[in-house]
Amino acid sequence: MANSRETATQALRRLVQGGTALVAALAVAPAVSAQSSAPIKIGVIGEESAVAGASITKAAQMAADDLNAKGGVGGRKIEVITYDDHSSAADAVRAFQRAVNQDHVNAVIVSYISEVALAVEPWAARLHMPTITPGAASTLISKHVHDDYEHYKYMFHGWINSAGLADTICDTTKDLLVGPYKMKSSVIMSEDAAWTTPLDEEYQKCLPKIGLKVLDHIRFNPDTTDFTPIFHQIEAKHPDVIITGISHVGVQPTVQWHDQQVPIPMAGQSSQATTSSFWKDTNGATEGVITSTAAAPGVALTPTTISFTDNYTKRYGVSPSYDGYSSYDDVNIIALAVQRAGSTDPDKMVEALEKTDYVGTMGRVQFNGKDSPYTHAVKVGKDYMAGVAIQWQDGKQVCVWPTDICKAKLKFPAFIKLPQQAAAQ
Amino acid sequence: MLGLQILIDGFAIGSLYGLGAVGFTLMFGVSGVLNLAHGGIMLVAALIGWLAAGDLGLGTYAGTLIGILAGLVSAFATYFVVVRPIQRSKAIPREETEIFVLTGTLLWGIMIQVGMAYLFTDNPVTMRPLIGGIVNILGVRTPYNEIMIAALCWIAIGLLWVLVNRTQAGKALLAASINPRGLTLLGFELSNIYLLVWTIYGILAGIAGVLLASFLGLSSANAGQLTASAFSIVVLGGLGSVSGSLVAAYVVGYLETITAYLVAPTLRPIPALILLVLVVYIRPQGLLGRR
Numbered sequence: 001m002a003n004s005r006e007t008a009t010q011a012l013r014r015l016v017q018g019g020t021a022l023v024a025a026l027a028v029a030p031a032v033s034a035q036s037s038a039p040i041k042i043g044v045i046g047e048e049s050a051v052a053g054a055s056i057t058k059a060a061q062m063a064a065d066d067l068n069a070k071g072g073v074g075g076r077k078i079e080v081i082t083y084d085d086h087s088s089a090a091d092a093v094r095a096f097q098r099a100v101n102q103d104h105v106n107a108v109i110v111s112y113i114s115e116v117a118l119a120v121e122p123w124a125a126r127l128h129m130p131t132i133t134p135g136a137a138s139t140l141i142s143k144h145v146h147d148d149y150e151h152y153k154y155m156f157h158g159w160i161n162s163a164g165l166a167d168t169i170c171d172t173t174k175d176l177l178v179g180p181y182k183m184k185s186s187v188i189m190s191e192d193a194a195w196t197t198p199l200d201e202e203y204q205k206c207l208p209k210i211g212l213k214v215l216d217h218i219r220f221n222p223d224t225t226d227f228t229p230i231f232h233q234i235e236a237k238h239p240d241v242i243i244t245g246i247s248h249v250g251v252q253p254t255v256q257w258h259d260q261q262v263p264i265p266m267a268g269q270s271s272q273a274t275t276s277s278f279w280k281d282t283n284g285a286t287e288g289v290i291t292s293t294a295a296a297p298g299v300a301l302t303p304t305t306i307s308f309t310d311n312y313t314k315r316y317g318v319s320p321s322y323d324g325y326s327s328y329d330d331v332n333i334i335a336l337a338v339q340r341a342g343s344t345d346p347d348k349m350v351e352a353l354e355k356t357d358y359v360g361t362m363g364r365v366q367f368n369g370k371d372s373p374y375t376h377a378v379k380v381g382k383d384y385m386a387g388v389a390i391q392w393q394d395g396k397q398v399c400v401w402p403t404d405i406c407k408a409k410l411k412f413p414a415f416i417k418l419p420q421q422a423a424a425q
Numbered sequence: 426m427l428g429l430q431i432l433i434d435g436f437a438i439g440s441l442y443g444l445g446a447v448g449f450t451l452m453f454g455v456s457g458v459l460n461l462a463h464g465g466i467m468l469v470a471a472l473i474g475w476l477a478a479g480d481l482g483l484g485t486y487a488g489t490l491i492g493i494l495a496g497l498v499s500a501f502a503t504y505f506v507v508v509r510p511i512q513r514s515k516a517i518p519r520e521e522t523e524i525f526v527l528t529g530t531l532l533w534g535i536m537i538q539v540g541m542a543y544l545f546t547d548n549p550v551t552m553r554p555l556i557g558g559i560v561n562i563l564g565v566r567t568p569y570n571e572i573m574i575a576a577l578c579w580i581a582i583g584l585l586w587v588l589v590n591r592t593q594a595g596k597a598l599l600a601a602s603i604n605p606r607g608l609t610l611l612g613f614e615l616s617n618i619y620l621l622v623w624t625i626y627g628i629l630a631g632i633a634g635v636l637l638a639s640f641l642g643l644s645s646a647n648a649g650q651l652t653a654s655a656f657s658i659v660v661l662g663g664l665g666s667v668s669g670s671l672v673a674a675y676v677v678g679y680l681e682t683i684t685a686y687l688v689a690p691t692l693r694p695i696p697a698l699i700l701l702v703l704v705v706y707i708r709p710q711g712l713l714g715r716r
Contacts, residue, residue, distance in 0.1 A: 049546040221691040225641045229685040252642040255551040259568050261559050283553040
């Protein structure tokens with residue numbers, strides 16, 4: 001009896017052991033084969049009902065299709081899974097968790113909104129998920145990585161951050177407005193958001209350096225619908241130019257500026273004006289507006305700029321917003337990092353991403369190292385990503401800066417009074 | 426000059442608010458319905474008008490008319506799909522009908538808002554002004570469009586006054602707001618009167634939506650706020666009182682404009698809301714309320 005019971009127990013134990021081994025083998029087998037042929041899965045979280053946010057998912061999908069048409073990367077197909085966060089940080093975090101835990105993605109591309117990217121960042125750290133934001137601009141994103149590298153190293157910042165953006169805009173304004181038009185004063189007009197806090201700080205530092213006195217600094221609520229009082233306040237200071245920092249808003253200030261014939265030119269960053277549909281959205285009121293952006297129609301910043309813009313416009317009917325360029329590049333950068341790492345292990349991917357040296361649709365992409373205060377942010381400058389400035393002229397985005405590539409002259413609507421004209425009167 | 430600027434801007438805003446609120450209050454007076462889908466209906470008018478004027482290439486005037494028509498259609502949809510079935514339901518106790526209508530229209534308004542955001546994105550749309558250009562009024566640069574909006578609002582309100590006070594149907598409408606039971610005893614069909622008030626409401630809300638789109642621009646994200654502002658104005662003026670709503674519309678319009686110019690644009694809606702709370706405490710029947 002005792003003997004037979006012992007045998008039964010032994011048999012059971014063997015069965016369990018054998019079963020475990022079998023299960024383990026089954027579990028490992030696909031993991032091994034995953035190394036070679038399973039698709040690289042990239043979760044892409046965008047904002048489908050916002051002008052800039054909608055470009056992110058579209059461009060990422062296009063990048064995956066383009067790579068897959070060429071047979072994928074290292075024999076692996078790229079699979080893009082898209083999520084809409086409805087411009088809400090809470091929805092973005094849920095989408096992120098779902099992407100990681102349920103859809104088992106290998107990397108995530110997320111948002112143009114700094115508040116959203118900042119909400120997702122701790123989750124990228126906790127869940128060890130390599131994550132790139134193609135459109136957010138707050139300097140805090142990469143500052144977190146710098147301050148606590150071991151924890152936050154999974155986060156990468158794929159767009160020019162606010163400080164870099166402000167410096168670029170100051171360079172643009174100097175070449176376009178201060179030099180030729182003898183402008184001397186400005187008012188900063190920014191929406192109240194995470195990305196504009198460092199932007200405005202840098203504006204206040206760099207504008208006086210290029211010779212533009214800052215007469216007033218207006219931060220308005222993004223829910224504002226009537227901009228008349230704001231323009232009135234600006235006009236009372238008689239600045240030569242309004243330097244903008246707007247992204248969540250765009251149509252209303254632009255249309256009201258035009259309809260009320262505010263005689264001061266608008267330059268700076270107006271993210272919605274970076275897409276071709278803005279002309280229609282504003283009924284042409286955007287005529288004369290100057291904004292920084294990723295690339296301009298017909299200007300070859302790199303060998304792929306024009307073909308990307310054309311293919312995107314053909315496929316979706318509108319030109320890509322600024323973050324469409326970076327989103328397209330980020331899919332390529334992630335796929336190449338997986339190939340270099342030879343694995344989708346997050347830590348190995350982070351190491352590979354750090355070694356990124358990729359010429360994309362708008363410039364050469366490299367990420368800052370640990371020594372930079374903006375760790376894992378893209379390098380900004382003439383040799384890397386610098387962006388361009390465009391002005392809306394007769395319904396078209398015309399490249400006006402950098403002046404060595406873009407030769408077009410500025411043109412303003414009749415209601416704009418430029419300093420020289422004002423002096424002549 | 427700042428004073429004049431406030432006077433002009435506040436008048437344009439107040440006129441638009443007034444137009445939006447008049448239909449809202451008239452409907453409450455006549456049929457006891459508080460339509461919380463109000464902002465949604467203005468939104469539909471604005472978006473369809475914008476679509477017709479721009480994408481469909483019909484131009485601003487045709488677009489404006491189509492927008493108003495869209496407002497009317499969505500008002501009818503609200504009535505026939507949401508309000509009337511609730512009013513006629515035997516399962517809902519009489520005394521709870523109004524609460525059910527309130528809830529029904531609120532949910533309907535959210536459905537419109539989300540649906541429109543899906544179809545049109547939540548980016549604001551702007552109609553091209555019917556008349557472009559500006560005029561200088563004693564140093565204040567005023568768009569012609571702003572003047573025309575105020576004028577159109579008053580023409581619409583004037584026509585409404587003529588309709589209510591000078592026509593047979595209008596008088597029945599007025600009577601219904603005073604004593605609906607008496608009116609049915611006289612042999613009037615209440616459902617026809619309801620239909621008339623929804624027609625008037627739809628047209629007024631449609632005009633307000635399209636004009637707002639040409640003045641400040643309108644997005645699906647604004648729908649809730651539009652309902653809230655109409656609701657506040659109507660409560661402030663006295664529920665069901667048309668003249669009270671008009672007075673309240675200008676009070677709110679000017680309070681907001683003064684705050685925006687003299688304090689901060691960000692704080693714009695706050696004083697009007699404080700006033701509303703005070704009115705609810707001190708004079709619950711509103712400025713010109715009957716009860």
